[in-house]
Amino acid sequence: MASPSGLIPGLIEPVPLQKLVIQKGPLASIHLDVLRLDLVHPLVSGNKWYKLKYNLDDCHKRGFQTVISFGGAWSNHLHALAAACQVVGVESVGVIRGQKPDVLSPSLKDMQAMGMRLHFVTREAYRRRYDTEFHGELIVALGCDSAVTRIIPEGGSNASAMQGCAEILSLHSIQPVDYDRIATACGTGATLAGLILGAEGKGRFLGVPVLKGGDFLVQDIRKRLMDFGCDYQNWQLRTEFHCGGYARQTDELQQFIRRFYEDTGVPLDRVYTGKLFFALEQLVENGDILPDSRILAIHTGGLQGNRLLVES
Ligand SMILES: Cc1ncc(COP(=O)(O)O)c(C=O)c1O
Incomplete structure (x- = not known):
C-alpha cells in the first residue's frame, strides 16, 4: 500500500480561493469568498x-x-x-x-x-x-x-478527520480573523469542528446543518472539540435551512442553486452546499449578516450526488 498523503494523482492543493462578484440579489451586498474544495480532486473531492x-x-x-x-x-x-x-x-x-x-x-x-x-x-x-x-x-x-x-x-467523522479539517485554513494561508464569518454545511459536524480546532479560538464560525432538528449537533460539536481538550465558543449553528430534511429540497432551493450557478459559475450540490449558500442569502436578506460583511464559505464538494437529479 502506498502512503496516501500527497500521492493521490490529480490532487490540487492549494485550491482556489474565489472572490465572487455578484451583481444582483442579497449576496451582492457582501464580500463573499468561496474556498473551492470541490476542485481538490475529481473523485476524492471537497x-x-x-x-x-x-x-x-x-x-x-x-x-x-x-x-x-x-x-x-x-x-x-x-x-x-x-x-x-x-x-x-x-x-x-x-x-x-x-x-x-x-x-x-x-x-x-x-x-x-x-x-x-x-x-x-x-x-x-x-x-x-x-x-x-x-x-x-x-x-x-x-x-x-x-x-x-x-x-x-x-x-x-472521527478524530483523524478533524485533524485533516483543522489544516484546511492554514494550508490555504487563510487568516480566520480576515472574515466576519467562516461558514460550512454540517452533516455530522466534524468538518466544522475541525475548522474551529485549526483556528485555535480565532475568527467566527457558522455551521448550517442539512438535517432537520440539527440542534443536537451543538452537543456533538462541543464533544468533538472537548475530545481535543478545547472549549471554543466562537461558533454558532443556524438550523432552519434544512429545506425539509436530509437530501430533501424545495422549489426555492432548486431555483436558488440554478440562479447561483448562472450568477457565479459555481456549481452547488442540493444536499449540502446548496443549503449553505441558500442560508447565507437568507441571512443577508433578513439582516443577520450585515451589508459589507466579509464571509468565507467552504465549498465542501458533493457534486457527484447531483447526478441523481438527472438520472433518478
Ligand atoms: C459535500 C459535503 N459537504 C458537507 C458535509 C458535512 O460534513 P460533516 O459530516 O463533517 O459535517 C458532507 C458530509 O460529510 C458532504 O458530503
Missing part, C-alpha cells in the same frame, strides 16, 4: 480528502489491509473512500443502509467499479453502526481479518 487523509495515513502506518465504513446509497463519503482506497491499494467495504435496490444508484455503481465491496444491511441493523459489537459481527460476516481491518465511522 472536505472528503481532508477527512480521509489521516485515516488513510493511519492505515498505511499500521498495515491495515481493509477499511470498512458506512453510508447511504448516495454517500459522498463512501464514494470518495472507494476512490482513495483504490489508489492507495487497500480493500474497501461500504456498509450501505437499506435493501439492495434492483438498480444501483450512479454513486453505488461507481463505488463498485472502484473496487468497493457493497454490503447492504437493514435500516434496523444500520442503527447499530457505532456499536463495536456490530463491528465485530460485520468483520466476521465479511470474512475480514480483524487484526488488519480498520472501521471508519459514517461520514469519515
